[in-house]
Amino acid sequence: xxxxxxxxxxxxxxxDRTSPKGIKQFYENTGIFQDDFIQIEPMKFDGHTxxxxxxxVVICSWSVASLNWIRAGYVKYCDRAWLRTVITYDDAFLAxxxxxAEEFSPYLVGIFGLEVLDLEETELERLSSYFRELQEYxxxxxxxxxxxxxxxxxxxxxxxxxxxxxxxxxxxxILKEAEEQNIDVLGVSKSNTFAWGPDFSRPFVxxxxxxxxxxxxxxxxxxxxxxxxxxxxxxxxxGKIYVVRFDGGSDNAFRVDAPSFVADRIGYTLGKLINxxxxxxxxxxxxxxxxxxxxxxxxxxxxNAEKLKFLNLLSQRGLTExxxxxxxxxxxxxxxxxxxxxI
Numbered sequence: 001x002x003x004x005x006x007x008x009x010x011x012x013x014x015x016d017r018t019s020p021k022g023i024k025q026f027y028e029n030t031g032i033f034q035d036d037f038i039q040i041e042p043m044k045f046d047g048h049t050x051x052x053x054x055x056x057v058v059i060c061s062w063s064v065a066s067l068n069w070i071r072a073g074y075v076k077y078c079d080r081a082w083l084r085t086v087i088t089y090d091d092a093f094l095a096x097x098x099x100x101a102e103e104f105s106p107y108l109v110g111i112f113g114l115e116v117l118d119l120e121e122t123e124l125e126r127l128s129s130y131f132r133e134l135q136e137y138x139x140x141x142x143x144x145x146x147x148x149x150x151x152x153x154x155x156x157x158x159x160x161x162x163x164x165x166x167x168x169x170x171x172x173x174i175l176k177e178a179e180e181q182n183i184d185v186l187g188v189s190k191s192n193t194f195a196w197g198p199d200f201s202r203p204f205v206x207x208x209x210x211x212x213x214x215x216x217x218x219x220x221x222x223x224x225x226x227x228x229x230x231x232x233x234x235x236x237x238x239g240k241i242y243v244v245r246f247d248g249g250s251d252n253a254f255r256v257d258a259p260s261f262v263a264d265r266i267g268y269t270l271g272k273l274i275n276x277x278x279x280x281x282x283x284x285x286x287x288x289x290x291x292x293x294x295x296x297x298x299x300x301x302x303x304n305a306e307k308l309k310f311l312n313l314l315s316q317r318g319l320t321e322x323x324x325x326x327x328x329x330x331x332x333x334x335x336x337x338x339x340x341x342x343i
Contacts, residue, residue: 013200023211030196030204031228037212040220040244043271045152049077050143051288053156054089055298056132059307065096068128069306072135074143075292080276082288085295088142089135092306095127107134111141114169123166130166133157137170140185144174149182152272154289159187159257160237179261184269187257188289194255195231204230208243209253218248220274222256222266239263244270246277250284 027033054072061067073087093103101116108114117130136155143153159171178185194204212221222244225234234241240263245253258266273286282290314324 023214026196026207026211029198029229032208032211032223034215036223037216037221038223038267039216040222040246040267040270040274042275043268045079045272045275047151047272048083048147049152049154049273049276049286049288050147051075051077051154051156051286051292052136052140052143053289053292053296054132054136054139055296056128057298057303058128059092059303059310065094065099066128067310068093068095068131069298069303070128070132070135071296071298072132072139073292073296074139075288075295076143076146077276077288077291080279080287082291085291086139086142087296088139093128093131095131097124097127100124100127100131103131104134107138108170111138112170112173114173117166119166134167134170137167137174141174141177144178144181144183144185147181147183151183152269153178153183153185154273154286155185155187156190156289156292157187158189158192158241158255159185159239159259160234160241175259179259184262184265184272185259186262186269186273188286189255189257192255193232194225194234196229201231205243205253205255209245209251212243212245212253213251216248219245220248220270220277221245222270224266240266242266245284246270246274246286247284250277252284254285 052072052074054070056068056070059067059069070089070091070093071087072089073085075085076083100119105116108116119127119130123130136157140153140155147153159175165171175185192205195201196204196207208223212223222242225241225243227235239257239259242256242258243253244256256270258269262269276288277284277286279287279290281287311324
């Protein structure tokens with residue numbers, strides 16, 4: 001058990017370093033000042049908004065592979081009205097070192113015109129995450145090709161530093177096509193790792209939101225992080241990263257990534273979006289992204305039903321209860337007297 005004194009020290013440290021009295025220090029350490037909080041003016045927007053999301057759950061796993069269920073798609077809005085939901089992928093994915101190439105090829109090669117992934121051994125544990133991201137890019141491309149000039153597409157996640165990521169080629173194809181079609185694309189992240197402070201890592205986005213509430217009360221605003229003293233470095237990619245409060249009455253701010261062609265008109269683009277972030281269901285967050293998450297996510301009941309279906313298929317093929325337990329049960333769960341619902 002941790003010493004109480006150490007817990008108290010950390011609690012005091014966190015409380016002190018994240019309190020409003022640190023605003024002056026925030027200015028000095030980050031290079032972000034009151035004038036950097038730019039108010040967002042609402043813009044008339046007659047186009048469509050698309051929001052992309054995906055879901056990934058484990059059905060069963062064993063020592064060398066796992067069977068996952070992956071779903072991806074998007075929703076389409078006109079102003080604040082939902083028009084339709086499109087599911088672009090909804091199927092099982094076998095995450096196995098020897099099998100992944102044939103799973104990825106139809107999409108990387110057939111859709112994006114890229115080469116097959118060649119993963120390092122250390123990356124194989126993230127196979128299902130990579131495949132889910134790929135399917136989200138397929139959904140993003142499908143939405144892009146359904147959109148018209150001036151429309152807005154929201155992606156649940158970030159774009160920054162994509163040139164160093166495994167699926168950089170796919171995202172590059174998407175952003176190039178979006179620029180050619182004059183369609184705004186933004187990556188909106190619900191979580192992030194940005195920090196500030198020289199002697200203690202303070203959560204940056206949350207603290208920026210607190211400062212913004214004081215310097216621009218009851219106003220939607222954005223700040224650009226380019227050339228600011230934030231960790232990790234927000235520069236070094238072909239675009240800009242922002243922190244945005246979509247509604248002045250909300251307590252929440254979000255990281256927003258904009259490729260360079262959107263960053264050039266970021267105030268106008270955000271002005272099109274803020275009218276769609278005032279729903280009581282998700283106040284201060286774009287409702288299209290909220291609905292995409294709720295409709296595309298794989299629920300526990302669905303996962304459990306699919307797991308039972310898979311186990312039944314194995315039993316029909318002659319596997320006994322003992323064999324199923326030996327194959328699929330983690331011994332950590334034996335020690336903890338858990339069954340994980342294996343059988």
